Amino acid sequence: SVDLQGRTAVVTGAASGIGRACATVLAEAGAKVRVLDLDAERANEVAAAIGGEAHVVDLTDPHGGIRVADDADILVNNAGFQVVRPLEEFPPATFHQMLAVMVEAPFQLMRAALPHMYAQNWGRIVNVSSVHGLRASAFKAGYVTAKHALEGLSKVAAVEGGPHGVTSNCVNPGYVRTPLVEKQIADQAAAHGIPEQEVVEQVLLARSATKQLIEPGQVAELVLYLCSPAAAFINGASLTMDGAWTAQ
Ligand code: NAD
DSSP states (O other): OOOOTTOEEEEETTTSHHHHHHHHHHHHTTOEEEEEESOHHHHHHHHHHHTOEEEEOOTTSTTTTHHHHTTOSEEEEOOOOOOOBOGGGOOHHHHHHHHIIIIIHHHHHHHHHHHHHHHHTOEEEEEEOOGGGTSOOTTBHHHHHHHHHHHHHHHHHHHHHGGGTEEEEEEEESOBOSHHHHHHHHHHHHHHTOOHHHIIIIIITTTOSSOSOBOHHHHHHHHHHHTSGGGTTOOSOEEEESTTTTTO
16 A cells, blocks of 8 residues: 655646546545535535545646645646637637646646655655547547647656656546536537437447546545555656557
């Protein structure tokens, strides 16, 4: 088991889904976890459940979280959201917001945390990217662009951080059973007039060889592994967890 006693972890978007699962496993491994989210009620609930601290921050202001991160040993950049629209109709303000939350905020949080990580010659940055950091899908201009940019940022942090004992990696899940995806399933079922199970099997998992939604805890275990001593040489990687979607 991974021992993170004495480590402070900042997890963004930790009030729900994958972030919540990451906050939970990191706390179980002994880390002091800061639950950063814009949803105050659920952030407080998660923090109370895991014995962590809630920090209510809206990362559409990319500077919002930097004070919370300046003594972080572990930084999990997880906050994100999805908007599905054809490119020619994609609202520019939404595009900008997606880049702010999924690229600029991780950049600002890394800037804040790296001096502390370098000073102690240890740090772990995990960026929750997506299959859409490596592949495109129609109607996801903001999301695909943001996740591809996050991939680049993660690699720069890896190259610069390596000599200072800091690793930076992306995890790249396929579809995970979270509120974000449950909303997509319900929207598409309504739009196409087909049952939700059909949306899952025919639409979302059309390119997964495993044909199952991933559970948030499975992504969290991979994030925890990246914080373990065994993963010290995994740096600058993008680890897919996608039922062989990107292998095809
Ligand atoms: P979710 O909607 O369940 O949780 C996202 C959390 O981020 C929410 O608590 C939300 O309040 C928070 N958040 C959103 N915007 C924020 C902002 N401006 N400031 C602060 N917090 C904000 O979603 P999830 O499915 O758990 O997604 C988490 C991450 O995983 C996202 O980056 C998403 O792109 C990525 N991801 C999800 C899937 C999936 O299938 N669910 C697949 C691949 C990658």
